[in-house]
Amino acid sequence: MTAGETHQAIEAIFRMERARLIASLARFAGNIDLAEEMAQDALLIALAEWPRTGVPANPGAWLMTAAKHRAIDVARRDRMRERKHEEIARELDGEADGTDVNAALDDDLGDELLGLIFTACHPIVSADARAALTLRVIGGLTTDEIARAFLSSEVTIAQRIVRAKKTIGKAGLSFEVPRGAERAARLSSVLEVVYLIFNEGYAATAGDDLVRPSLCLEAQRLGRILAALMPEEAPEKSEVFGLLALMEIQASRLPARTGPDGAVVPLTEQNRARWDPLLIRRGFEALARAEALGGADGPYALQAALAACHARALGPADTDWPRIAALYDRLRIVMLSPVVDLNRAIAHSMAYGPESGLRLLDEIADDAALRHYAPLPAAKGDFLFRAGRRAEARVEFEAAAKLTRNGREAAFLLARAEACD
Numbered sequence: 001m002t003a004g005e006t007h008q009a010i011e012a013i014f015r016m017e018r019a020r021l022i023a024s025l026a027r028f029a030g031n032i033d034l035a036e037e038m039a040q041d042a043l044l045i046a047l048a049e050w051p052r053t054g055v056p057a058n059p060g061a062w063l064m065t066a067a068k069h070r071a072i073d074v075a076r077r078d079r080m081r082e083r084k085h086e087e088i089a090r091e092l093d094g095e096a097d098g099t100d101v102n103a104a105l106d107d108d109l110g111d112e113l114l115g116l117i118f119t120a121c122h123p124i125v126s127a128d129a130r131a132a133l134t135l136r137v138i139g140g141l142t143t144d145e146i147a148r149a150f151l152s153s154e155v156t157i158a159q160r161i162v163r164a165k166k167t168i169g170k171a172g173l174s175f176e177v178p179r180g181a182e183r184a185a186r187l188s189s190v191l192e193v194v195y196l197i198f199n200e201g202y203a204a205t206a207g208d209d210l211v212r213p214s215l216c217l218e219a220q221r222l223g224r225i226l227a228a229l230m231p232e233e234a235p236e237k238s239e240v241f242g243l244l245a246l247m248e249i250q251a252s253r254l255p256a257r258t259g260p261d262g263a264v265v266p267l268t269e270q271n272r273a274r275w276d277p278l279l280i281r282r283g284f285e286a287l288a289r290a291e292a293l294g295g296a297d298g299p300y301a302l303q304a305a306l307a308a309c310h311a312r313a314l315g316p317a318d319t320d321w322p323r324i325a326a327l328y329d330r331l332r333i334v335m336l337s338p339v340v341d342l343n344r345a346i347a348h349s350m351a352y353g354p355e356s357g358l359r360l361l362d363e364i365a366d367d368a369a370l371r372h373y374a375p376l377p378a379a380k381g382d383f384l385f386r387a388g389r390r391a392e393a394r395v396e397f398e399a400a401a402k403l404t405r406n407g408r409e410a411a412f413l414l415a416r417a418e419a420c421d
Helices: 003-029 032-053 059-078 082-092 099-120 127-137 143-149 154-171 180-202 213-229 237-251 277-292 299-312 321-334 338-352 354-364 375-386 390-403 407-418
Strands: none
Touching (some): 003 099, 032 059, 032 154, 127 154, 143 154, 143 213, 213 237, 277 299, 299 321, 338 354, 338 375, 375 390, 375 407, 390 407
């Protein structure tokens, strides 16, 4: 293997092992910055030694050993965490081949990685900072990549991450998975952050691109990690599978959501042959797990069941809209949200006619949360168009185009307004 090939192999291994390293090191050091620094030091040591000695048989354990040796140096220098220093020093006795370290990692890897996720998504951190910190620490994205994904400046993202780390440090969080009622309460924050990341990739809130698949992929990866590591006996695990099912099924449509020119392709006009069958199958399997665990009426599982209705239909005409409308009736009971009510109105309009949808829209038209929400006039425009009230529909489509911050979506809405003539 050439030096260049070795360097590529090292970088690939580090990308795969990075979250594991930081999770274990954060739990040891009690500090995310220090954990990232030690992990980076281990990478630098590998870059210096592996081209000469070759890639070790167990590279993950080797990196952990190197990082923990570095941690001991830091502990000595700063005269901090003496008890932990002694524990790690004892662990390292006789571990030259890294085997024992790897066994220890495997024993509590789930707790360590989950602990890092739960800490990064702690409710004491603001929602936007949680998302940035999660993508940075767990996803391994650079601040520049996160900034481009959320159409923000690199400085702003960096500040959010720094504030989040300081907030976590001040609170003295332990980087451990909470138990019982506290875990259930904290899990909702974790799932919200993961779904926020996915939604920003699936339907970008601003910019010229309708979708950002890389964000969807990161959110799906986080969902799979949660599903694999959450204890089997955890009653809230059903919601983890519900969210994973929702993301997998929704992501299956990404190739068909835009045309060759990047323009929006509505669900009813998408080429379903382009939907990813592997992701659909994964989504169905995750949904079945959620339902088997008793979570059929959880908010994410219900949304996944809605997505499954579309995935099962061979074409738009085969869609079971009455079932979708009934699922939305159930969803609004467990998920009080004006957006859910809006989507419920859309489902009822498809199942029982546009006038039915218009009646339900009238009930939520004055909700302050929807006042500047482009999908509301867009939905009303669609109902009016299908009801034959074209002039009124045009006004609504134009209003929606002014409200959206996404260039592709605005173009799509203006095209619908033109079609009203």
